[in-house]
Amino acid sequence: MPVVRLYYQDLEELVGASREEIMSRLPMIGADIGKSAEEDRVDVEFFPDRPDLYSTEGVARAMRGFLGIEPGLPSYRVRPSGIVMQVERSVDLVRPIIGCAVVRGLAFSDPAIESLMDLQEDLHWGLGRNRRKVAIGVHDISRVSPPFRYLAAPPERGFVPLDFEEEMSMGEILKLHPKGKGYGHILDGFERYPLIVDAKDRVLSFPPIINGELTRVREETKDLFIDVTGTDPVVYKALNIVVSALAERGGEIESVIIRREAREIITPDLAPTKRLVNVEEANGLIGFDLTAEELALCLERMRIGARPLDDRSVEVQIPAYRADIMHSWDIFEDAAKGYGYDNLEAKLPVTVTVASRHPLERRKGEIREVMAGLGYLETMPFTLTSVKVHFDWMRRPRCGETKVLHPISELHDMVRTTILPSLLEIFALNQHHPLPQRIFAVGDVVEGGRTRTNLAAASIHSSAGFSEIRALAETVMRELAIVAEIVSSEDPAFLSGRGADLLIDGQRIGCFGELHPLVIKGFGLEQPVVGFELRVGGL
């Protein structure tokens, strides 16, 4: 989750409240406050559905409403800049969508620059799917001359990228520049790359990779040009979030004409979205009992414009920077936050229901009782294991296993089909403890893609032998009322003539015997081991 660094002094100035007041209420709009607060700042995690909170400015805006300092819909004035962004058809394939804006009259303090940079990065992550869907460029507009052009250019086209002093071609940037190496895969398979240039063909940006050094934002920068490019209309949402945050800092927003052949749109569009919500539905979902007026007040605290139309409905205006409102329930959640989760009365439901234990769990409980009574200690090994341990070390042929496609290590490349190998691994980890050791596990296995439940037990000590494990197998089956035929086993995990299979109607449901010394050695053990495995259930 995105972590936003909040400087107390900056935050206090933007909110107009003390840090104590802000910090004590902040979690209640949905935030995780880190434990490592410093003297002058604190790191706070916000949720992925609220990219509008990924900046100090956005947080301050929300808190001004929540603390009752400035409730209701924030309004932003957007004046036309007259600047044109000409979009060429060549970008249609590679990165078709662009939105732009100009923000003037900024005074960049350190926290303001840091907040803007962090916001950009968090939006790349949160909305932009690591720049694939959305990438944002911020430029000092005084260095370039409009109109601008957005086009796809051949990889040979060169410019000086940010943080470099010499010109590089776009192809070289993808190979050599850290950002090129980091995000170049987004452009894999394209012959021409997106580029934004000014009237004199100077490069502002090579989205989604890197800006030009030319338009670098410095402390003396007053006026910004912002470009947001991508593959999804969420581009416009990201633009709204950035410009409204800058407006909270005192910036004046100006729109840009995006011209695509004969078609023109104006960005940013900060008009709120109107919806109608039903009071009864809100009360029914949350479990409070509000009037239309009260509901409207709760929403206004969340900076949603709200006006009761009558007793039953409220007209809401959702700010253009909110990316999470899909359905009326999203609005009701905001109402609950505005009301305060800590003010909601927790009430148990009154419907009577009958509980039931799953029969398989009841069975597993019986098994644990029997095994503990026989002196066996329960273990709970991983269900993930490896082909090497599960089959090779056991001298068994591969059969019925579910392999994972991209294992994180070779220790875990499949789901177990049996449990006995895991018990031998546990013995191997516990060789420093006194013998005899007797352990069991009862749990899930996956065979042929289906979840089943097995019991396995094993005993290791100098005189572990067939009669011990045969007695165990018989006892367990007697206690569990399982009647199976016991026949000599071909299982190579056991010594020949010292291993048995358990059959029901000719189906193998288990086995037991003396583990082959090669298996024992394979697991790094040095004492005789006997083992037992039994299928005890399926879903």
Place this chain on the structure above:
Amino acid sequence: MLSESEAKVLRAISIGHLDPKEIADLTGMKIEAVRSTADSLSENGFIHVEKTVEEAFSLTPEGELYAREGLPERRILEVIGEGMPISDLKDPSLKIGLGWLKRKGWASIERGMIVPATEAERGEDERALSMLLEGPIESSHLPKEGLLLLKGRGLVTSVTSKSWLYRATDAGRKEGSSAGITAETLTHITPELIKAGQWVGNLVSYGERTYQVRPYDVTLKAEPIFPGKRHPYQRMLDRMREIMLEMGFAEIKGEIVQSSFWNFDALFQPQDHPAREMQDTFYLDGKADIPDYSSIKSMHESGGEIGSTGWGGSWSPDVARREVLRTHTTAVTIKYLAEHTDPPVKAFSIDRAYRREAIDATHLPEFEQLEGVIMDEGATFANLLGVLKEFYSKMGFSEVRFRPGYFPYTEPSVEPEVYIDGLGWVELGGAGVFRREVTAPFGIEHPVLAWGLGVGRLAMLRLGLKDLRLLYQSDMGWLRETPLSTGI
């Protein structure tokens, strides 16, 4: 040279029998004979005799009557009320109290009337009386003044108790051992000794010989032994299962291998969501069968018919068919709800889920998850908070608070926090109401309250573990030595 009886008594005393009655039982001598033998042993300096005499008092029959019913002067007071002519006091057993009544100043007699004084405090004599009702009491334990009064009125009588205590002196022990009269020590008790031995206390005579059972130092430690038992973590899981059952939930289970459809799409997880990427999820080679997906497709693309915007873009059934190891048990829950759309449903599961995480002390690729859902007509978010409070309180967390949260398939969402001594407020699990985008495609028309909990974190807290791996790759010493009582 000791006489036969002296030898017997000295033997008994030197092996620890100090009381004449006990010695008489052991030797078969009369108690008087034991006492006189002991006196002669004492004269020879072989034993030391401690004789205790203590005066005690018990109630006379009259005293016992008064102890039960009250002293006559006390009873007169009860009869006369505000005042009564003396002539009306006919009962002779009461009349004898008149003198005491006046002497104690509890009443006066004025012109033939008995007039009670304002107060008649319970006296020490009355206190002593009621104490003595329990049986004889040594004089030193009775209130002195009270005892004097009772003695004067003949309500108590003195009884004297005497006791003797013998101890062998050094000379006695020496004399005893030179006369060869100490018992042989015995370590193991045989069936033969149980059947045919003559046992008195720790001594047994068998044939011609007498043995004493060797006393052990009972404070010495034994070699530890350990029972077979359930895993400490399993005990915790079982307790949680029990709690869910106590709260009226039915347990459900499902497959570990799931289609992306049930694991993600059915829960309105967009197909380009980061959690679906390869680095977080264990994908399998297989393609699963998926149910009719038209309603899911339209929900994802355009919000179906519930007034939602949906995610936009285009939804692909091929992506939904990809098999995964379930990343949460919610995959099982939503499938169950899709198959049980009639309210009420209260279901839970405690099972393993899988995430593609590199193993370290606090991250594992598989872990237990507890999950509960309630689907019911009129169920509210406030009900969810009520259920959570109850659940956590049963888990031993009396203080619970709620903070807004975010989960992709719930709205509203909440993060419960519990207060733990020494740690403060700790986030424990997540909860919320299933989004309409999740429930509507399956025809689930009532709110679904849901919450879930990664159990491993709680286990670390409760079992005092620093490393989650210990739960699964257990140290036998830890398993053996962790007592049953540890955990919830």
